[in-house]
Amino acid sequence: MKRYFITGLLIWVPLGITLWVIDLLINTLDQTLMVLPANWQPEAWLGFRIPGLGVILTLLVIVLTGMFAANFFGQKIIDMWERLLVRIPVVKSIYGSVKQVSDTLLSGSGHAFRKVLLVRYPHxxxxxxxxxxxxxxEVAAVLPDEHVAVFIPTTPSPVNGFYFYVKKSEVVELDVPVDRALKYIVSMGVASGESGRSTH
Known part of the structure; x- marks a missing residue:
């Protein structure tokens, strides 16, 4: 009986958590419908709520924004808007930092997380x-030896972690794609996949 119970848990726990996360995401994105006037909202003229319409609206807004920003006129508008934001003291610090990180992580020309390393941590x-x-x-200028900047994510949530400067001679570079390394971290090593080759 115990074996059957554990087998059932192994099936239902990941499925239940997955459905819960998807439901949470859909309900959160459905809140974007609130930006529409009351008489424009689907619930007003359909008489009932359809889950997921907020997801469609969010994706549509993102795609249309991208299309707008991709042309010359749209780029000029975006540049003017950003120049306005960076003149506001508090907003300048927050927006500038977040934009730099998002540009680095999401754009194809970014240089973050291009290498997976092994570092000696926490001892x-x-x-x-x-x-x-x-x-x-500014940091490289005051360090006596060649260092690399490393971000050590936490498990199972890789969005949090620690940022260090480590001597380049003391790290091991792995021949492992970033997405696979993230899979290792999120799964706490369970989803090991193919083993990487050390290039150090």
Whole structure:
């Protein structure tokens, strides 16, 4: 009986969590419908709520924004808007930092997380997966040896972590794609996949 119970849990727990996350995401994105006037909202003229319409609206807004920003006129408008934002003291710091991170992570020309590394953390006898980022010029100028900037994500949520500068001679570069390394971290090593080759 215990074996059957555990087998059932192994089936229902990941399925239940997946459905819960999807439901949470859909309900959150459905809130975007609130920006529409009351008489424009689908519930007003259909008489009932259709889950997921907010997802469609969000995707439509994102795609249309991208199409608008891709042409010359749209790019000029976006540039004017950004120049306005960076003149506001508090907004300048927040928007500038977030935009730099998002441009680096989402654009094809970004340079973040291009290498997967092994670094000794949290103590000299342990190794942790890390992603190489960029060392600011001001930091590189005062460090005595060549260092690399590393981001060590936490498990199972890789959006949080630690940012360090480590001697380049003390890290091991792995021949592992970033997405696969993220899979290792999120799954806590369960989804091991193919083993990478050290290039250090």
């Amino acid at each position: 000299p006898q342990a190794w942790s997966l890390a992603f190489q980022t960029n060392v600011p010029d």
